[in-house]
Amino acid sequence: MEPQEHVAGLKAEIEHELSSFFEAKTGSIQDGTVRTIAELVRDYTLRGGKRIRPILLVLGHDLFEGHDENVVKASISIEISQSYFLIQDDIMDQSPMRRGMPSFHVELYDKFFSGEKDGKRLAESIGVIASDLAESYCHQVLFESGISDKQANIGDSELSSIFEVTGNGQLIDVFSPFQKEFKTNDLIRLHLWKTARYTVQGPLVMGARMSLREKNLDQLSYFGNLAGVAFQIYDDVLGLFGEQGEIGKSIKSDVNEGKRTLLMLKAIENSSESDARFISDCLRSGNVSDDEFNRLKHIVESSGSLDYSTNLVEKLNRRAKEYLSEVDGNPEIKKILSWVSDFIIRRKN
Amino acid sequence: MEPQEHVAGLKAEIEHELSSFFEAKTGSIQDGTVRTIAELVRDYTLRGGKRIRPILLVLGHDLFEGHDENVVKASISIEISQSYFLIQDDIMDQSPMRRGMPSFHVELYDKFFSGEKDGKRLAESIGVIASDLAESYCHQVLFESGISDKQANIGDSELSSIFEVTGNGQLIDVFSPFQKEFKTNDLIRLHLWKTARYTVQGPLVMGARMSLREKNLDQLSYFGNLAGVAFQIYDDVLGLFGEQGEIGKSIKSDVNEGKRTLLMLKAIENSSESDARFISDCLRSGNVSDDEFNRLKHIVESSGSLDYSTNLVEKLNRRAKEYLSEVDGNPEIKKILSWVSDFIIRRKN
Numbered sequence: 027m028e029p030q031e032h033v034a035g036l037k038a039e040i041e042h043e044l045s046s047f048f049e050a051k052t053g054s055i056q057d058g059t060v061r062t063i064a065e066l067v068r069d070y071t072l073r074g075g076k077r078i079r080p081i082l083l084v085l086g087h088d089l090f091e092g093h094d095e096n097v098v099k100a101s102i103s104i105e106i107s108q109s110y111f112l113i114q115d116d117i118m119d120q121s122p123m124r125r126g127m128p129s130f131h132v133e134l135y136d137k138f139f140s141g142e143k144d145g146k147r148l149a150e151s152i153g154v155i156a157s158d159l160a161e162s163y164c165h166q167v168l169f170e171s172g173i174s175d176k177q178a179n180i181g182d183s184e185l186s187s188i189f190e191v192t193g194n195g196q197l198i199d200v201f202s203p204f205q206k207e208f209k210t211n212d213l214i215r216l217h218l219w220k221t222a223r224y225t226v227q228g229p230l231v232m233g234a235r236m237s238l239r240e241k242n243l244d245q246l247s248y249f250g251n252l253a254g255v256a257f258q259i260y261d262d263v264l265g266l267f268g269e270q271g272e273i274g275k276s277i278k279s280d281v282n283e284g285k286r287t288l289l290m291l292k293a294i295e296n297s298s299e300s301d302a303r304f305i306s307d308c309l310r311s312g313n314v315s316d317d318e319f320n321r322l323k324h325i326v327e328s329s330g331s332l333d334y335s336t337n338l339v340e341k342l343n344r345r346a347k348e349y350l351s352e353v354d355g356n357p358e359i360k361k362i363l364s365w366v367s368d369f370i371i372r373r374k375n
Numbered sequence: 376m377e378p379q380e381h382v383a384g385l386k387a388e389i390e391h392e393l394s395s396f397f398e399a400k401t402g403s404i405q406d407g408t409v410r411t412i413a414e415l416v417r418d419y420t421l422r423g424g425k426r427i428r429p430i431l432l433v434l435g436h437d438l439f440e441g442h443d444e445n446v447v448k449a450s451i452s453i454e455i456s457q458s459y460f461l462i463q464d465d466i467m468d469q470s471p472m473r474r475g476m477p478s479f480h481v482e483l484y485d486k487f488f489s490g491e492k493d494g495k496r497l498a499e500s501i502g503v504i505a506s507d508l509a510e511s512y513c514h515q516v517l518f519e520s521g522i523s524d525k526q527a528n529i530g531d532s533e534l535s536s537i538f539e540v541t542g543n544g545q546l547i548d549v550f551s552p553f554q555k556e557f558k559t560n561d562l563i564r565l566h567l568w569k570t571a572r573y574t575v576q577g578p579l580v581m582g583a584r585m586s587l588r589e590k591n592l593d594q595l596s597y598f599g600n601l602a603g604v605a606f607q608i609y610d611d612v613l614g615l616f617g618e619q620g621e622i623g624k625s626i627k628s629d630v631n632e633g634k635r636t637l638l639m640l641k642a643i644e645n646s647s648e649s650d651a652r653f654i655s656d657c658l659r660s661g662n663v664s665d666d667e668f669n670r671l672k673h674i675v676e677s678s679g680s681l682d683y684s685t686n687l688v689e690k691l692n693r694r695a696k697e698y699l700s701e702v703d704g705n706p707e708i709k710k711i712l713s714w715v716s717d718f719i720i721r722r723k724n
Contacts (some may be wrong), residue, residue: 033530054710057543057547058548059546059547059550060543063546072659076686114503115499116505117503118500118503132590138550138553142553148415148549151466151467151549152546152549152550154463154466154467155463155542155549156546157511157543158463158538158542159537159539159543159546161507161510162535162538162541162542164537164540165514165531165532165534165535165545166532166539168534169528169532169535175524175528176524178528178531179518179524179527179528179531182514182518182528182531183514183515183518185514186511186514186515186518187511187515189507189510190508190511190512190515193504193507193508193511194406194409195413195503196504197408197409197505198409199408200409200497200500200501201408201487201501204487204491234691277452289721291563305403325520334720
């Protein structure tokens, strides 16, 4: 089977398990209010997404042990955690859109609190509670998946560690505008903590350890970290140069949120003083015009910053695959992982 | 040994484990920002508190199995969860104080964001992230405590379920002002979900199940639920009639937060139309004067509502102890649990 077909098969299995979990969960809730919120978490989670994280978890397991339906059931924990993170992230960044639709707290506001006194605060409070509920579901699916006590323990311990590291990354991210210096190194560390851990390295290692026969965890981790940082840098490129209709958010939103991406840091570093000041002003503006946005993109290109990012993505990907080649696991699965690491830096959304 | 001494001994063990955990945790963090926040979570958790929850967890275990240091280590998970809940609760309720000191997000604001643009939002965002970190610590202590895989699994599964039910209670609480009718029954259910589960019933059953030899879980649950509801109703009495210096928050704060306690519901139900309207106005005011506050307390007393609450607390406590007497566990520990259930409705703070 071609890697693409194998991955599509895994994705279908994962979608099925996600639907089953949420069907059972929402079906078991008596209280109307609680059920409504659980249904919104379900819809938000099922809204789409590439399911890269649970796919990597299952592949991590299947590197060292035969495919196991119970591990697929357990793998959705890391996909539900995505809802936990994204709901909170959008509240903190005040992002109005996610995956081409209103972000969770905005949907809550529109549905329940539109025009109410303190409506915005109430919607954000319910958003945080809903994200916490999603977090509790992440743990529950592990215990209900049918994996052994030992596997569940390892899985849950990895999961908690992923949540801690990602939370630490969030801290750094929120504090970063208050740091005097925020350099490339700080940004790469942020990508390692806030993205690579819960997107690639964490799921992969969590799955591998759940096989109870894993080898070369270090190499797998290096692969995951490098591919994860590449994922984020490529994501930032998509966020600025992708197609509005495909990326699921406003093409200006990264800039309007003041996101200090590698594209921005390098463009500031390598352009004239006035262009550098223009970039900083755009990142502080919160609402750039079309002309400003186009000038910004032009500076990012002409300063060589875009090339720097895309070259780095390629280099990280190559280096990641070198580490992968050293892993003593199922060669078929290694081929698929290699395909996935290419996919995440070629995708359109 | 007298129950009081036994409980004091457990409390000392728990304080020791809490300190050790946070010492190891903060000591292991390299990044300055992350360490600062972890230290604030440590200080917040160590600031005081009755440690009723981990004490109940250990007693639940010791009902059926010999005292085990590893279970004490694991028990602090439920105390750390208190920080997770309180930090978020104070943000959602906009409470300025907790345990006689600034609440967590207010401390963050004063320390890092005072006068900054969007400082309040930033402090609240960091507060939510810090609460999430505390939540990840809750799970971690279970895995690091030295209990068996099976015990850790049971513990973690109970913990996730406690978090879900408490979150559902929070949802009901935030939505309740938007409900047409909010009656005594709704309030009792709220107390069961938002308080009893994570304060009494949950820790007790979690500990009992971690003994792997538990019996009469139903009776234990009834005991925990009844004692937990009594705890909350008594807490609301303390919140209105306690001593300002002892309860760790402004004596007016429950009223100013518009908390619809049993005291308020029953006073509205059993007083004249004008008094009832006065109470509702106070709960909506957000800032009652001393005179208004005293008139409010007077109505609660003269309407018989205070007596209703204190009688109900006694009745719930008696009924709880009847269920406890049916549990086939260590008689010494049963005596201590009975003492604890008396203590939580006689305490001063």
